[in-house]
Amino acid sequence: MGKHAKPSGKSAYEAPGSMVRARPLPVRSAVRLRRPVDIWHKPALSAVVALAIPDLTLWALGRLDLVLYTSAGAMCALYAHGLPYAARVRTLAWVVLGMVASLGVALTAASLITSTALLVVCASLVAAVHKVVCEATRIGPPGNIILTFIAASAFFVPQHPGEVPLHMALALGAGVLAWLVCMAPALIRPQGPERIVVARALEAAAGLLRTEAGTGGGQPARVPHARHATAAAVNAAWHTLFLIPVRTPARAAARAGLERLLVRAESALGDTGRAIEASAGAEAEPRNTRIAETEPHNTPFARAEPHNTRITETKPRNTPFPRAEPRHTPFPGAEPRDTRFAEAGAEADRLGGWACELRSGRQLPEVALSTAQAEELAGVAAEEPGPRRPAPGHPRGVRAVLARLAPGSPLLPIGARVAAGCVLAGWASMAVGVGHPYWAVVTAASIYQANTTLSWQRALQRTLGNLLGLLLYSALLPLMHLGPLAMIALALACQLGTEAGITRNYWLGSVCVTPMALLLTEFGSPVPATTLIADRWIDTVVGVAVGLACCVLVTNRRAADRIEVALERVAAAEAVAFGLLVTGPATGADDARDIGWARDRLAGCLVELREAVEVAAGEWWQRALPEERIAHAEQRGHRALAGLVRRLSAPALAA
Structure with a gap:
């Protein structure tokens, strides 16, 4: 059950529609x-x-x-x-x-x-x-x-x-x-906690790049897990940085330096996102049909989708954002595969080195960003200029706690x-x-x-x-x-x-x-x-x-209801993300800010969905989970998240 259990066969249930699970503890x-x-x-x-x-x-x-x-x-x-x-x-x-x-x-x-x-x-x-x-x-x-x-x-x-x-x-x-x-x-170390959380995000991004490079761009189970872990670490780091006040120029500058490092870590999601699209395009070819049919059983982010649906949704010509998007560092997609994965390894080493510097308390390294990333962080066109702010529309503080305790709460x-x-x-x-x-x-x-x-x-x-x-x-x-x-x-x-x-x-x-x-x-x-x-x-x-x-x-029958709510939120966040992706590259600070907020919403919704799935999957008495919808939502969500990240970081500047 949960993240420790591995499903066997076509279903984890005794029979279609069965209410009782048959998984060992x-x-x-x-x-x-x-x-x-x-x-x-x-x-x-x-x-x-x-x-x-x-x-x-x-x-x-x-x-x-x-x-x-x-x-x-x-x-x-x-x-x-x-x-x-x-x-x-x-x-x-x-x-x-x-x-x-x-x-x-x-x-x-x-x-x-x-x-x-x-x-x-x-x-x-x-x-x-x-x-x-x-x-x-x-x-x-x-x-x-x-x-x-x-x-x-x-x-x-x-x-x-x-x-x-x-x-x-x-x-x-x-x-x-x-x-x-x-x-x-x-x-002694006034920035210690936030430096550590950003270092974790850098280490997760480095691990993702090494995992993707080590598999030659394939999609074994550890790649989606690494991608989700990176998205969760980056999301947690952003929420931590949002808690830091910037009442003085010195504090604003310190937070800005951490944000630049975090944006660079986040760019790994865009780079590995190309592998998602590449593997999706390969699955649509007849000679790879056998791989496409067997791989999803080992991949929690690509499971149990009907084969025809996967071809329809994952063909390159049907992706909602252009495939001819300008390539960017850390490794250009137009380069040969060996060169591209070598560059991925070099970027992973770079991110790992920056993480060590953060933990040791040294001065923050200089990180070059794209124009859109810099504009988003600076907020130069916002009504209230200042550092990046969290996406609006979500309750925070006491209101968020009360919302989680409302009637019907899991x-x-x-x-x-x-x-x-x-x-x-x-x-x-x-x-x-x-x-x-x-x-x-x-x-x-x-x-x-x-x-x-x-x-x-x-x-x-x-x-x-x-x-x-x-x-x-x-x-x-x-x-x-x-x-x-x-x-x-x-x-x-x-x-x-x-x-x-x-x-x-x-x-x-x-x-x-x-x-x-x-x-x-x-x-x-x-x-x-x-x-x-x-x-x-x-x-x-x-x-x-x-x-x-x-x-x-005392069963928790509301765990599956939480998945339905999470799926709806992911779908809404995906719609916003795809709408921004088809409009073309960011042309100003306002566009960059909107793309950044869409990225924050989508990343948070994907983390919430995965958490809801793991909680519900560990309940012994639960109605059948919508596994195909979950897999489909996570695939599309991570593709959209990768597209948003690339849109902000293209063309990126060399470090």
């Missing part, structure tokens, strides 16, 4: 290690510093029983490290306020409610709110799990109403400290899953006599992902990681007996290990999360180690089993 891909995220050390070090200062202060005061409350604010240091500092200021503030508010609700409930079963219900509802809001705001890692972990724990901490304000104040103070820690790097079934699964997991934990039912609640909340397949993978990872984590905790018991300072050091080391491992795979991070969670329990009220280990393991098994059962029973 992945196992090996769930435990396979990946390359670590490039900035994993930033949240890791930020959290260690934000935790160490209040922990050592409480140790000096002899009040380590308050560690839970300061940890609530300090853990906010894990968020928003991919955002520019101007946006991080606001985002982190909202995270801290959300954490303190959740803690306040939990502590108030703990002080007023004596029924454990009712506390489980309250904790589950808060967990569902965390999940839905974090998905709607697209806050990014670590998502809802940190908020839910702290809040669910606080629901079961003995509390008096008069103590709640003090404990919330401690959390707020630690949150302010976390905010300062996360903003401190701005004093996020609402996910929230229902979390609420039902957490309640039943907590009650099941109580039924077997476990003294920490909130662990079952947190376990159930942590496994719910975008679809059933990803939830299954997370459940498997959580179980494996907790088992190994309990073994690690048992091995660390002698060190814990050395005293409070040793326990603080171990907790900080576990936090560092969590961030180092979780980007490689969730189970690897869970190995360190488990002893850290048990250490937080030890700070508040010491419990025999054997009891803690037994309770943690039982709660893990109960939470995973009940959570998966609810994931299967």
